[in-house]
Amino acid sequence: MPTAGLLFAKTSPKHPDLTEEVFNKWYSTEHIQDVVDAGLADLAIRYKNLDPKAKYQYLAVYRIPDVSKLSDEKFMATIKKDSKLLPGKEPGKNGEWPDVLDAEIPGYEILQSFEGPNDQKTRAKGIVTVAMEPAEGTDDDFDDWYRKQHLDMISMCRGYHRSTRYKKLDGSKPRYLAIHEYETTDFPGDQLKVVVGTEWSKKVIKNSPIFDRNMWEYITEYRKGGQEKL
Incomplete structure (x- = not known):
């Protein structure tokens, strides 16, 4: 397939x-x-x-x-x-x-699709892309962080639509990419600070040798x- x-x-x-x-x-x-x-x-x-x-x-x-x-x-x-x-x-x-x-x-190949609590049919007008390379030997913890905490918390933020996660095909670093879609480019910065302020989030982000975040408009x-x- x-x-x-x-x-x-x-x-x-x-x-x-x-x-x-x-x-x-x-x-x-x-x-x-x-x-x-x-x-x-x-x-x-x-x-x-x-x-x-x-x-x-x-x-x-x-x-x-x-x-x-x-x-x-x-x-x-x-x-x-x-x-x-x-x-x-x-x-x-x-x-x-x-x-x-x-x-x-x-x-990239797709790893995970995550829909927010609200069924969004319209095209998101703003996206946040995060390319990351987890600390050596922590890929499983990195994946658990996304699946068990991070995406659930992001989905509660204002204007959130969905997230999709990918892994680079050629294995070059940073290997992982997440695309988070929002209703507008008025991203909920106050709420996102809470999301990345958990102990697990701070640990993953601090230990990642590559963290490249960008915000884009449709x-x-x-x-x-x-x-x-x-």
């Missing part, structure tokens, strides 16, 4: 001739559609980083029904890389995105069968 997962694409334009406006037009109207229409993903969602100083200003998450496709070079080569919107190496030639973007695009999405208006 195919293993489901995620492609987590953090990007920023780096070419001096690629404006943010053109970058976003290409990404939202061409690239995410190319990835979905090629059959790699059945849903792609774009977000913008709420931290203007962050290295990666944009995020695209692609829901992958079969992560084995990510290692199929022949299949991956069918996904279009060039566009007339992107600056090329030579005048009159289409540019290719690997040449004009800073990008970090790891693949831009647009594209799914198999075409664009869905929310």
Whole structure:
């Protein structure tokens, strides 16, 4: 049975001739559609980083029904890389995105899906992503923390929708990723301080050699069968 997962694409334009406006037009109207229409993903969602100083200003998450496709070079080569919107190496030639973007695009397999107490049908407008590497030898305790305390507590916070946890396919660190979805980008900071203030939470976070947390705002999405208006 195919293993489901995620492609987590953090990007920023780096070419001096690629404006943010053109970058976003290409990404939202061409690239995410190319990835979905090629059959790699059945849903792609774009977000913008709420931290203007962050290295990666944009995020695209692609829901992958079969992560084995990510290692199929022949299949991956069918996904279009060039566009007339992107600056090329030579005048009159289409540019290719690997040449004009800073990008970090790891693949993940899904570990856990967690729904909050309220059945949410609308798309969350804000997400918090947390990439972590637990202290050596504590993977089981790390997993127990999420399953037995952390997610239950987060789910009681204002505006919470759901969480999904992943593990990186190539094993590079940080290996674990959690995506927490909220109704808006007005995240409940006061309540989240309580969540991470438990003894178990402080122990896990303090001992983690890598803890990378970002907050993002929804831009647009594209799914198999075409664009869905929310």
